[in-house]
Amino acid sequence: MPAVVVDQLEYRYGERTALAGVSFDVAAGEIFGLLGPNGSGKTTLFRILSTLLPVQSGRVELGGHDVAKDPDAVRRLIGVTFQSPSLDVKLTVRENLVHQGHLYGLSGRALKQRCDEVLARMGVADREKEFAEKLSGGLKRRVEIAKCLLHAPQILLLDEPSTGLDPGARYELWKTLESLQREQGVTILVTTHLMEEAERCTRLAILDVGKLIALGKPDELREMVGGDSLTIQTDNPDVLARSLEERFGVKTNRFGPSIRIERERGHELLTEIATQYPGEFRSLTLGKPTLEDVFIKLTGRALETVEPEPAGKKKRKH
Numbered sequence: 001m002p003a004v005v006v007d008q009l010e011y012r013y014g015e016r017t018a019l020a021g022v023s024f025d026v027a028a029g030e031i032f033g034l035l036g037p038n039g040s041g042k043t044t045l046f047r048i049l050s051t052l053l054p055v056q057s058g059r060v061e062l063g064g065h066d067v068a069k070d071p072d073a074v075r076r077l078i079g080v081t082f083q084s085p086s087l088d089v090k091l092t093v094r095e096n097l098v099h100q101g102h103l104y105g106l107s108g109r110a111l112k113q114r115c116d117e118v119l120a121r122m123g124v125a126d127r128e129k130e131f132a133e134k135l136s137g138g139l140k141r142r143v144e145i146a147k148c149l150l151h152a153p154q155i156l157l158l159d160e161p162s163t164g165l166d167p168g169a170r171y172e173l174w175k176t177l178e179s180l181q182r183e184q185g186v187t188i189l190v191t192t193h194l195m196e197e198a199e200r201c202t203r204l205a206i207l208d209v210g211k212l213i214a215l216g217k218p219d220e221l222r223e224m225v226g227g228d229s230l231t232i233q234t235d236n237p238d239v240l241a242r243s244l245e246e247r248f249g250v251k252t253n254r255f256g257p258s259i260r261i262e263r264e265r266g267h268e269l270l271t272e273i274a275t276q277y278p279g280e281f282r283s284l285t286l287g288k289p290t291l292e293d294v295f296i297k298l299t300g301r302a303l304e305t306v307e308p309e310p311a312g313k314k315k316r317k318h
């Protein structure tokens with residue numbers, strides 16, 4: 001039985017469609033990523049999975065329980081962390097855990113034992129007496145995850161868990177998530193707009209404007225983009241892109257000062273551009289396709305901050 005089933009899920013905020021018929025399954029023990037730019041519907045989906053928003057149309061099941069019919073059973077199965085921190089900063093690390101344990105009906109020796117276990121598992125046992133406000137961002141995130149592990153959930157739902165963390169803290173957090181999956185068989189579902197985080201997922205669903213546009217393992221998704229990915233940074237992207245298209249018959253994608261070209265034997269084109277356009281670019285880089293390239297191929301846009309308008313117009317959020 002899949003840990004999570006999402007079937008033809010639709011959600012609207014008034015006139016605005018946030019989810020337009022999304023379907024996918026997550027197998028038990030996966031680290032499954034929901035990847036998409038701002039406004040793609042990740043948070044809406046996350047809130048439906050965590051029983052905070054109702055199912056308007058379609059079906060969602062976690063651990064075999066329908067979220068619309070049996071939200072209480074779903075809540076017992078899941079541990080959730082949100083984008084905004086949920087620690088009480090005026091309490092110590094252990095006090096935060098103890099209060100959470102009370103909400104789940106834990107007390108006495110059983111609660112103490114669970115607190116000891118999750119503090120050790122998240123590598124924060126030596127911080128238990130510190131006030132939460134004194135902790136770094138990375139440690140706060142670990143304590144939040146410790147908190148949501150107290151009732152031994154089978155499924156963890158983490159909304160952008162790496163947001164605000166530096167690269168070192170991100171790396172450590174992911175090592176811990178991977179060990180939770182490996183050693184305890186916990187199913188983990190994360191939302192993210194970070195490529196680095198998406199690359200570590202066992203499988204990914206890519207969302208764009210409320211639609212699921214791709215589903216698969218990171219390697220399978222990358223295989224959708226042929227050959228190499230060539231990126232050119234330039235002060236004149238429009239002029240240079242037009243000239244490259246005419247001269248080499250290639251298709252270019254333009255994002256701000258960048259031009260991206262997907263091409264077999266990219267090193268040959270790179271040499272041609274370097275010799276025929278000296279001084280017209282700031283940098284010229286060749287690499288294997290990334291998940292960003294997959295998104296560009298599917299949508300013609302970069303994974304940037306774009307907010308769709310109900311009328312179909314697009315405007316930048318920030």
Ligand SMILES: Nc1ncnc2c1ncn2[C@@H]1O[C@H](COP(=O)(O)OP(=O)(O)OP(=O)(O)O)[C@@H](O)[C@H]1O
Nearest residue numbers: 013016018036037038039040041042043044045308
């Ligand atoms: N409470 C709301 N009322 C009206 N529209 C909303 C509301 N919440 C989200 N939306 C809209 O629904 C769409 C999907 O938003 P959602 O927050 O789910 O996307 P997201 O991928 O999580 O983006 P972000 O990464 O910015 O949180 C967007 O167009 C957004 O503006």
